[in-house]
Amino acid sequence: MLGKLDQTQMETLxxxxxxxxxxxxxxxxxxxxxxxxVYSAPYVYCHSAKGKKIEMMRRNPNVCFQVDEIRSIFNWQSVVAWGIFEEVTDVEESERLMQGLIHRIMPLANDPGDHPSHGITENDYDIGNGVDLIIYKIHLEKMTGRFEHH
Known part of the structure; x- marks a missing residue:
């Protein structure tokens, strides 16, 4: 059966x-x-080093964000959302968001050791490993969700 996800189902995914x-x-x-x-309505929070993605979003902040859960070819759900990229420049907000990202990602890491390029390290001075991390958020303005279950 194919169908549409309602607002609650999209938020949950x-x-x-x-x-x-x-x-x-x-x-x-x-x-x-x-x-x-990390998602906290209406924002998706992310981090990145400088590169193609950041350069492009700085030039055109209108982005599309997609997430899915695929259990099998006939059992999946997906959300596609459109929003606006915004770089986080406030130091306190940036630190708070980075901690949220670390706490969300680390339990899922196979190797809980240092990952300085993701801001995860035992030594604060190793964060970024010489890479300036950019914290950003995407304000989701519109979304749609679909699913298939058999």
């Missing part, structure tokens, strides 16, 4: 998952990339 995909578009190029995230 967004809260349960930790990896989604961001689609961005700038200068005639579309780019889709997986990201780790």
């Amino acid at each position: 967004l809260q349960q998952q930790v990896t989604g995909h961001i689609g961005c578009h700038a200068d005639g190029v579309t780019y889709i990339v997986p990201v780790n995230y």
